[in-house]
Amino acid sequence: MQKSRWYSSAEPLANGTITLIGGFQMQFMVDTSGLNSYAHAFMMPSGNTFIQANVSAMLWNPDTFAENRLPDMPNGVIRVYPASGGIAMLPLTPANNYNPTILFCGGSDMPEYEDCQRITPEPLDGSSPTSRWHYPRC
Structure with a gap:
């Protein structure tokens, strides 16, 4: 590694390599x-690569290193360690044209109801992810 990492995440890339996300290797971090x-x-x-940390989210291009910031997590809820909530990519199906939507539940805010949010980072209809945060009562 060229730089030290701590509390890192590993994500496979399209070219078969794996990127380690952690430390201060990108402005987002x-x-x-x-x-x-x-x-x-x-x-x-x-x-x-969709990356979410603290209350922020972005799309990162691993070839150009460009960072495209997305809307912050609604209500300022933190979803990463140490306030981890549950997170999952919803099933990719023909009905959603295999377009990823990511679901976040729980985190730093503990209201009487379960706080869940979801985002489709790259909407197929060309719309902005800004309008794609949803608030489903789980």
């Missing part, structure tokens, strides 16, 4: 410092 341990990461069909 600097900006989310303090609450970015074990960032959540998912490879998208485009080859970009």
